[in-house]
Amino acid sequence: MNERVWSISLLLFLSTVVAFAQTTNRNLKAPLPNEWEESGEVFQQILPVNDHWWKSFQDTKLDSLIAVAIDRNYSVAMAIDRIAAARANLWMERGNFFPSIALNTGWTRQETSGNTSTLPQSADHYYDASLSMSWEIDVFGSIRKRVKAQKENFAASKEEYTGVMISLAAEVASSYINLRELQQELEVVKKNSASQEEVLKITEVRFNTGLVAKLDVAQAKSVLYSTKASIPQLEAGINQYITSLAVLLGMYPQDVRPILEPVGKLPDYMEPIGIGMPVDLLMRRPDVRSAERTVNAQAALLGASKSDWLPKFFLKGSFGYAARDLNDLMKSKSMTYEIAPALSWTIFSGGQLVNATRLAKAQLDESINQFNQTVLTAVQEVDNAMNSYKNSIKQIVALREVRNQGIETLKLSLDLYKQGLSPFQNVLDAQRSLLSYENQLVQAQGSSLLQLIALYKALGGGWGE
Template sequence: MYVYLRKWCYAILCLLSPVLLSAQNGQKYLERALPQTWQENSDDFQQTLPVDDHWWSNFNDPLLDSLIAVAIKQNYSVQMAADRIAMAKANLRIQQGSYSPTLGLNAGWTRQQSSGNTTQLPQSVTQYTDASLNMNWEIDVFGSIRNRVKAQKENFAASKEEYNAVMVSLCAQVASAYINLRELQQELEVVNKNCESQLAVVKITEKRFETGLVSKLDVAQALSVYYDTKSSVPMLEAGIIQYTNSLGVLMGLYPWDVRKIIETQQPLPEYIEPVGVGIPANLLLRRPDIRSAERQVNAYAASLGASKSDWWPQIFVKGSVGFASHDIDKIANHNSLTYEIAPTLTWNFFQGTKLMQATRLAKAQLDESVRQFNETVLTSVQEVDNAMSAYKNSIKQIVALREVVNQGKETLTLSLDLYKQGLSPFQNVLDAQRSLLSYENALTQAKGNSLLSLIQLYQALGGGWSESNN
């Protein structure tokens, strides 16, 4: 028992110390140092802030702009995020209502008859009418209400940042799905062109076989390459449908409505330019997830301050004013006036371990939010560095693959010419056909991956999205 009382008294001294005031500010808990430079440092990136709005317009694709505009208006995740803002605002208004007194109106009429057989007094009938206005007001001396209002303000601000994060994610998802779809369409075009070229080679082998210059093996090998290339068409078409369906969900539309818009094939956007990445210490603080995590730290810090304020007394001012009279016609007479003023101090200084555990819970929640903030900062740095590295190296890959494709085309042309002259075996033509198809597909995929890396970079940089929310 003595040990328990000693721990309880020590907790009281700690909780009623000046730390009570400092705990209201969550900034003191954020000690994660933000980096001043990125790991990647090359001519591909500039130390300037990215465009604040509509980063996807850099791709110069009006259709992509339209798709994102529709998604912003109709996406259900965005609408739900807006609903959460409205709920957070309502919770803030509810908590702010604690600043105001509560008022109530009571009115009634009472008629009562007493028995004449239970006492020596004769039977009597009494009646009276009363009406009063009651007030109950908690005076926030120790900051309990103030801290809870501050916590709700931070939660409200965090909901706005979560909305911005949803917008950034949505725009990135639409752009990524669109790029993936265009990449598959371009791969399908590459396959179709190679099928035409390979079919022409099949006809050449058939003529040479008919004239007795080659065996039927050349025809069979040419056909096998042609049908192998043609067999990849169904999977590409299936992938196109899948990304079309994804765009439909993101835009809040049915797939067939989107299919009409994007069924026409278009080339992938060409984008190889320096990207503004900004200074990490300044740029990371504009990311919605980091701002939201910071708001959460402030909210839990305010909740900790409120839990510590609960250890102090509560001061109320109660009062009522009204009229009461036996005769209803005298209810407004000044002699019928009644009133009551009752200042009250309530101090539940001992509730077992309830207050102690509530404060420990608030402190644990604050510690968790601080660690979540630190992890969010580290993750954001990782995402930016990964995206920068992927984008920079994808540019190098594209440059190299363009040379490979050019050499592959020349190899096919030379091997086919030599085959027609009977100076080279048909196997060289087959190898050149397979290689060219592989090179062109690799180039197309590299272009798509480069654009996807750029989209991820913009998303990691905070998306460039800014919109005021009420």
């Protein structure tokens, strides 16, 4: 009977190994986009991606904000706590490699009944002190595999910490760029308002001299007030990004307003960037590496669950002293000891071992599917960010030319209007168009920087090793 059970357990163990090998072969093997391997005007194959990518913006205030966020952000603190918890779990599991030793001391008094047997009633007492030991000998690797699983979980927690740092740097940089973009839009509005006020003065002078109708004055005021009406909305948006940055920095808004409210320029950055080699792009991402660690951990747990089908060997023992008289406790005649090697083999458990293995197998399959999904998401994010950044640069180049032509159009139309050679409507159209062009240019510059930040985040840059 024992030989049959042993054979069944061994066959089940081997079948699990084969199944695991087949399962792990299901990992993603689809090729990455071909265009990633092509060099171009915007992207260069340079390895590795600069970890402190935000320093390329040459904005010392942004550098300081990210440094403060790294030091004070609560998401980072929670990630550190998760690492500490994973490390504790690892050392707890490693503790199973060692014997468990306990110290037992006490005094015992017992009295037997004289009415339960022919023996007379009696009382006895004794003192004892001993060390007991229990040690599981890891013959089939159950403990080793569970330790490996916790080691992989610990490594995954460190990858999650890296991911938090990358996301934090990207969020701070994105909020900062959005803040500067709105501040620049506000400056554009104020500058155009000043220009429109000058045009209004010109129309008033021409009206007072009888050269034009009052309609020109009313239209000039309409354009001016329409431009000024956008200021409150921009100021509200600026306040929102200041409060968002305050949360990321782990501070209150009133503490950061003096630093962030002064108007700052958008970083003037339109440079080719190094994106690394395609395979390394994905493998440097902490979410991909964390998913890979999770697969390894689940694979180890599956192996451990299979080891539970096999016998467990224990070495138990104790050594101590016992005596009726406390003065005799430490004498050699009072010494006691016990050595008890033991074997434990679960033959029937109501399906618990079977279902534990099924659970481990299902969790392994889930982790593999999650790994594949993570890789696909990484490919999508990198590809989208690359295309968006490349096209944003083209848009900025075009909008700069449009803005320059808008300035020239306003100048010419205003000159012709002063000479009475052109209707005021041309000046109004030129004013509206120039305001729109300048706003679009600022927005495109901000969007380009945001796409660049998204690209570095997608590449796993920002807090690598």
